[in-house]
Amino acid sequence: MNGLSVVHWLVLTLVPLAAVGIVLAIRERAERDPNLWKRGAFALGAAGIVLLPFLIPYAEGVEALRDGPQPDERPLAFSALPKHWLTSSPTNRLWAGSARRPRGSWPSSPAS
Numbered sequence: 579m580n581g582l583s584v585v586h587w588l589v590l591t592l593v594p595l596a597a598v599g600i601v602l603a604i605r606e607r608a609e610r611d612p613n614l615w616k617r618g619a620f621a622l623g624a625a626g627i628v629l630l631p632f633l634i635p636y637a638e639g640v641e642a643l644r645d646g647p648q649p650d651e652r653p654l655a656f657s658a659l660p661k662h663w664l665t666s667s668p669t670n671r672l673w674a675g676s677a678r679r680p681r682g683s684w685p686s687s688p689a690s
Contacts, residue, residue, distance in 0.1 A: 585636050 599618070603609045666673035 585633065 600609075603614060608614050
């Protein structure tokens with residue numbers, strides 16, 4: 579999963595990544611090298627600056643959600659029903675015979 583598409587995956591991946599980096603630095607006896615930590619801090623700062631344009635709208639969206647809960651109709655309108663999960667695509671060779679779509683099913687693509 580791409581960190582830009584799901585910020586939670588990005589944040590939850592950084593913790594083990596940092597732990598592995600620290601363990602490798604200790605294992606290679608490089609934890610006392612000041613250049614290692616300077617380069618690491620520079621790389622983290624540069625990555626943070628590059629990610630900033632993507633994370634600011636995410637933070638604004640979180641602030642908008644804090645205004646209160648959404649009405650129940652909005653999430654229900656975009657939720658899939660069991661018939662949407664059990665309908666196969668007409669291009670599927672194995673289940674082509676069951677590709678008849680139930681009434682009110684979602685299109686497989688925006689063009690259809």
